[in-house]
Amino acid sequence: AARHPEFMTANIGDKYVKRYWTLTPGSLVTSGYDITATFVSGDLVGVPDTNALIVQKYNPSTWSNPASSSSTSTTVTGVGFTSFSDFFSGNGGTPTPVTLSYFNTQRNGDSLQFDWSTATETGNVGFNLYAEKDGELVQVNDELIPSQVIDSLDRLDYRYQAGVGGSIFYIEDVSVLGETRRHGPFQLGEAYGGLLDVNPIDWAAIQAEHSLAPASAPLTLDQVQAIPDEPLQDDSSDIAEPKTPEILPILPLHEGRKEKPVPSASPIVNLQVRQTGLYRVTYEMLRDAGYNLSGVPASKLQLTNRGQAVPIYLKGSSKFGPGAYFEFYAQALDTLYTDTNIYSLQVGPPAPRITSSSAAPGKGLTPPVSYSETLTVNNQRLYANFTPTEDPWYDTAMLTYKTSKNWDFPFQVSGLADPGLPSNLEVVVWGGTSLPQSPDHHLVVRLNGAVVADQTFDGLPEQVISVALPANLLVNGGNTLQLTLPGDTTAAYDGMYLDKFSLTYQRTFQAQDGRLTFTDSGKVFTVTNLPTRNVTVYRLDKKGPVRLSRLQAQASDSTFNVTFAGTGQSATYLVSAVESLYVPAFQAPRPTAALNRPAQYLIISHPDFIAGLQPLIRARQAQGLTVNVVDVNDVYAQYGYGIFDPRAIQQYISFARKNLGTQYVLLVGGDTYDYRNYLGRNSISFIPSLYASTGPYVKFVPADPLFADGNGDNVPDLAIGRFPVRTNAELDLMVSKTLAYAGKNYTRTAVFASDKFDGIVNFKNINLGFAANLPAGWTTENIHLDDLTVTAAQEQLIAAMNRGAALVTFTGHSGPSSWTFSNLFNTTMAASLTNAGRPFVVVQWGCWNTYYVNPTQNFLVQSLLFSGDKGAAAVLGASTLTDSESENLLGQLFTPRLVMPGASIGQALFQAKVELAQSHPDLLDVLLGWSLMGDPALVVEPQ
Ligand SMILES: [Ca+2]
Ligand SMILES: [Ca+2]
Ligand SMILES: [Ca+2]
Missing domain, CATH: 3.40.50 (Rossmann fold)
Incomplete structure (x- = not known):
């Protein structure tokens, strides 16, 4: 037995039956037939799963697929063929989170050079290359060829050289869960797919249009005072009487938190806080920023944060004016979105004040020499949408295959009191690989060369490794944390991510940059290294902040020591030279806008x-x-x-x-x-x-459908869309194409393009199923890679787009920049369309096509929408990895609604998701990860 001579184009995968069958028409007249073919176990190549064989028919020159297949250990059946020819059988390929967009092998002297490129990699640790030898696959590489980044939506290029023979090759990607998927066969000397163009986003130009400077760090009093005084302004203007604000449902941002309602007050200025610590705001600073509070009764000044009163310490006479100031303790935020917390200064009813304590440091008490400090090194260098933690930003990805590898993380320690005192190291990592073996991971932690932890763990979850450090290991100044993956687990490879690490050690009471914050339970404290005797100290405990008024300052060389009383109970103390107090940025409060107008x-x-x-x-x-x-x-x-x-x-x-x-x-x-x-x-x-x-x-x-879900069931409650515009030019294109589409004269024209059969998913059939939902009167153009060469399909697709179509639907594998592994359509082609005045609506049933939050590159969504007066008026698709069956289910519900006369795209999608969720509430890839980039009120088929 032999495999079919044209097996290279059969797309039957590398697990196949090494035999083919030829049927020739006899006298029987039939409109269709099924085939059952028999084979023996010696025919099986690559250990195919004989329960999942499919059969393909050679036409000739192209291969076609049965309506359905079934198989046993010795037979394979294909149903629904209509003409006669050769048949060939195998398992076919599998869907993959890696979009291989290019593969090429060339002979380079004695060795072979493999070049390949990926459009996306999701949870991918690396690749294996195989050469076919006597019908068997021989691995080319000794060690897994590592992925450059485990997660990437950017194009990544790879090259590997090896002294091997052969003319037929395969490449296999290996996931973090140990799943492998093989692509091929690929013929020596032939290039498959294409190298995608990279379209970087020009943020400098976008920034210039919006004149948004990147936010700067907060100033300190010292820096503010270095700014020359503006000429004095007229101080006579009065603060307006408090108005009753419109009552709106202000909901807590953090569930479970009790909100104390704040008495109605008139906002004066918002204070933006980006550092946690002590702040001082003077009358003069506010005046110079345009907020003149001269004559405001000091008792009426109040500060709030997230709806809760924040106590302030107020200095000055009963009327706010020159020389007056207030101080407060503020906390910055640390969310995915921002570090900036907003404190609102208002005029209103009497509000809480920080009290002062005049307790003097007790005589004869000796201050402690050190307190427990925690230094955290949390470098947010790289982004992984794959993270099992709450934070997608991490420090370093580490990966090894059976060999020991080290990563060094230098850091600085200041004020180490006595290296003999106890200290603790905490390292937060998460598993980057999860294979069937256990444990997956072995981590050796060294500090300054000494092993301090040696730990194994399994799977992906976050691990917090906390160890007491031996005495005298941590040093003042430069230290190095070294992480080693010995590569000696039973798993084939070990991948791990360092999120952050921290050190807890005994530190002297030595101020840095004029400040020190510490928590301790002493009765007296002395803080050293302050640049001035002019110092502010607050104590913070459960009862809130208290300002300490009895401070004893002493010169020590060129710096000062300040001594003050403690309570003997654990409390946090904030010490700051007055010139080092933080100053918030000032922002005008927004007048209450009309958010309650009716708005369909x-x-x-x-x-x-x-x-x-x-x-x-x-x-x-x-x-x-x-x-x-x-x-x-x-x-x-x-x-x-x-x-x-x-x-x-x-x-x-x-x-x-x-x-x-x-x-x-x-x-x-x-x-x-x-x-x-x-x-x-x-x-x-x-x-x-x-x-x-x-x-x-x-x-x-990124899941815009969540904005439309008010009750947390992952099902939208209304129609939603987004114009993902960054400039007014892009907005003008969105608006004009939206309006042009509404007035189009090419209604009821549709293009259906599909990827070729991948051995599992018959995209052509799925697409034909969508097309069958169009009512009578529609003209459809079918462009299926099962029927056409890539070049012919590209030409036909682009010509159809350029003519203008009401609807362009694609079904198949895809990445954020392209449709199909064979590059049927991509960002460059989208930018070269010529359908000015004839925009289309594009519906993409693939992966990642509407991903719009990449900070470096424009993807297909931007190319289709913003390349000028061409391309699409609206783009629909996934911003995630999707399952083709999820998409098929949604598409079957969405397509008929989309083409109903008078139906809007947004309503069609909303209703299709509501119906899908009734039977499949867990299909979050399409319920949340599939969305509309366009106007939700846009109508495909006018009434
Ligand atoms: Ca992090
Ligand atoms: Ca495991
Ligand atoms: Ca809902």
Whole structure:
């Protein structure tokens, strides 16, 4: 027996039956038939699963697939063939979280050079290469070829050289869970797929348009006083009388937290805080920033944070004025989205004050020499949407195969009291691989060369390794943490991520940069190394902050020591030279905006895009919808205490649906996952995203459908879409294409493009199933890679797009920049379309096609929407890894609704998801990870 001579093009995979069968037509006339073919165990190549064999028919020149297949240990059956030819059988390929977009092998002297490129890698640890020899596969590489990044949506290129023979090759990707998927066969000397163009985002140009400088660190009093005084302003203007603010449902951002209602007050200024510590705000600072509080009764000044009163220490006369100031203890935030907390200074009823304690340090008491300090090294260098933790940002990915590898992490320790005193090290890692063997991981931790921990663990979950350090190991100044993966577990490889590490040690009471914060239970303390005798000290315990007024300062060389009383109970003390007190940034409070207007069509926009929305607003009003446009900053102000957090948007949308008649929500503004600029690219989040976990490989998926889900069941409660725009030029394109699409004269034209059969999923059949939902009167153009060469399919697809179509549907494998592994369509082709004035709506049933939060690259969603007057008016698809069956189920419900006369895209999708969730509430890849980038009120088929 022999495999079919054309097996290279059969897409039957590397596990097949080495035999083929030829049927020739006799006299029987039939409209269709099934084939059952017999084989013997000696025919099996690559250990195929004989329960999952499929059979393909050679046409000739292309291969076609049965309507269905079944198999036994000696037979394979294909159902629904209509013509006669050769048949060949195997297991076929498997869907994969790695999008292999290019593969090429060339002979290079004595060795072979393998080049390949991936469009996406999700939970991938590496690759194996195989050469076929006498019908068997021989592994080319000795060790797994490591992935460059375990998670990536960027194109990654690989090269491997080996002195091997052969002319037919395979490549296998290996997941963090040990699953392998083989791609091929690939013929020597032939290039498969293509190298994707990389389209970097020009953030400098976008920043210039919005004139948003990256937020700077807070100033200190010292720096503020170095700024020359402005000429004195007129001090006579009065503060307006407090107005009763509009009552809005302000919900706590943190569930379970008790909110104390604050008596109604008139906001004066918001104080932005990016460091936890002591702050002082003087009359003069406020005046110079344009907030003149001269003559305001000091007793009426109050400070709030997230709706709760914050006590302040107030210095000055009964009227606020020159020389007056207030101090407070403030905490910065540390969320995925921001470090900036907002404190609101208001004029209102009497508010809490910080009291002073005049307790003097007891005579004859000796202050302690040290306190317990925790130094945390949390480098947020890289992003993994695969993380099993709450934080996708980590320090370093570590991976080894059977050999020992080390990673060094130098850090600085200051004020180490006595190296003989106890100290503790805590290392937080999470598993990067999870194989059937246990344990998966072996980690040896060294500090300054000495082994301090040797630990094994299994699987992906976070591990906190906490060890007491031997005496005299930690040193003042430079230290090195070394992590070693010995590579000696029974698992084939060991992958691990370092999130952060911290050291707890006894530290002297030595101020740094004029400040010291410590927690201790002494009765007296002396803090050294202060630059001045002019020092502020607060004690913080369960009863709140107390200002200490009895401080004893002593010069010591060029610095000062300050001694003050403790309580003998554990408390936190904040010590700061007055010149080192933090100063917040000042921000004008927002006047209460009208968020309660009825709005069937609600637009939540970044402020810079509101003006450009006018033509769209007029169009929606003309069709009888009530429309309201809301500045997203007003949503933060009224639903999130001014804090940058998308949960405020979610809460407002839920309120609007229940109270304002809202049926459609349009978000206007693009996004980046690098909210805190860890990558230094100055990317801008115009409207931030909520994130969801949609499957085992993806934990941080941008999921706009969550904004539409008010009751937490993962099912949207209204129609939602987003214009992911970053410039006004992009907004103008979105608006004009949306309006042009509404007036199109090419209604009822549809293009259905599909990937070739991958051995498991018959994309052509799925696509034909979608197309069957179109009512009579539609013209459809079918472009299936099962029937056409890639080049012919590309030409046909691009020509159909350029003519203009109401609907373009793609079904198949894909990455964020391309459709199909064979590059049927990509960002470069999208940018080269010529359908000016004839935009289409594109529906993508694949993976990652609407991923819009990458901080470095423009993907297909941006290329289709923003490449000029061409491409798409709206893009639908997944921002995650999806299962083709989930997409098939949603598509069967969505397509008929989409083409109903008068139905909007947003309503069609919303209703399809509601129906899908009734039978499949767990399909989060499509319920949450599949969304609309476009106007939810856009209609495909006019009434
Ligand atoms: Ca981290
Ligand atoms: Ca394991
Ligand atoms: Ca819901």
